[in-house]
Amino acid sequence: MGDAFDTATGKVAGGDGGRPDGGDRAESAPPADADARTAQDSGPSRTRRSPSPAPAQLPHDLPLFTGRQAELDDLLPPPTGAGQLAETVLISAIGGMAGVGKTVLAVHWAHQVADRFPDGQLYVNLRGFDPSGAIMEPGDAVRGFLDALGVPPERVPHGLDAQAALYRSVLAGRRFLVLLDNARDTDQVRPLLPGTPGCLTIVTSRNELSGLVAAHGARSLTLRSTPSRQRAFLVRRLGAERIAAEPGAADEITRLCAGLPLALACVAARAAVHPGFPLEAVAAELREAHGRLDAFTRSDTSADVGTVFSWSSRAVPAEAARLFRLLALHPGPDFSVPAAAALAGLPVRRVRPLLAELSGVHLVNESAPGRYAFHDLLRAHAAERSILPTRAPERSRLACAG
Missing domain, CATH: 1.10.10.10 (Winged helix-like DNA-binding domain superfamily/Winged helix DNA-binding domain)
Known part of the structure; x- marks a missing residue:
């Protein structure tokens, strides 16, 4: 008979409470049926469940990330001492139009502050705006998080409300960073919010998520296109020498991309894979297509504007x-x-x-x-x-x- 999982505390009964799968139980009182299991567990064939590693699910950070320093300064929470819990539940909602760089900024920020959340980092793409139209159900996301947190499937209760309550219990009193990417609306996000201080939740969405701000006190940041900052982007992608050789063409490329990071990334990628192409030729393609999106068409739908x-x-x-x-x-x-x-x-x-x-x-x-x-x-x-x-x-x- 397995140990019972306490949904009120997020701990295995008889365990040390450090991990939902029981972890190291050297300092715990033995469970009631310990004597009955002594004989079968003392033999050489006994197998122990390895402690689950702390989840570290963040996608990789963009090595060429540039700009958005003002937004990062606004987003970064004040540092706390080791073991000290924040006084409030921290939720930040990053919004903006398609292609403006919400996910890139959120992932970059999450990596910058990940060391403040030593119990782990959870990530899920909620597919709120997705080419397949298959929006992730909140219950699927909750169960995925519970699995990452080491909760055995047989101890996950039925029903979204009970599963969300267990998820909050497991996170209680611990320091986790939770990144909810590409959310459709507040209803999809709500079951995935930690319930107690000590965790940071970052949500990205094309939707304004006004319900998250009104009902949960989320800090809202709407990203805007930034034409004035895009020269630095091109320098990082194409090199300072190439930009300095054709500064006028570089400026025209940034202007015709209207400050949208996704559009500029598409054009920079074309220039990068064709290093012999003059930037003036790339700018001419954009001029010819001005008023249309032909110049930003790509075979990869996630990069096609x-x-x-x-x-x-x-x-x-x-x-x-x-x-x-x-x-x-x-x-x-x-x-x-x-x-x-x-x-x-x-x-x-x-x-x-x-x-x-x-x-x-x-x-x-x-x-x-x-x-x-x-x-x-x-x-x-x-x-x-x-x-x-x-x-x-x-x-x-x-x-x-x-």
């Missing part, structure tokens, strides 16, 4: 997706709610929640109260998905709406 954008536009309701396509017709740098309503041929009261859907997943940005704007490459994506030739009436209504 248009495909990555499409995972966001597929995540919103059909009426909001239609509005997103139509907004590409707007000629100005930003637009008002009445202008969007005129373009879509809908009442303002119906358009407001649709714009909230789009801004919630960062397909448009609410640049000021009641005014919205596109990132340049998202505008190109919307235009490619729109039915522009049939929308002349909307252009006329838009001019009147302002």
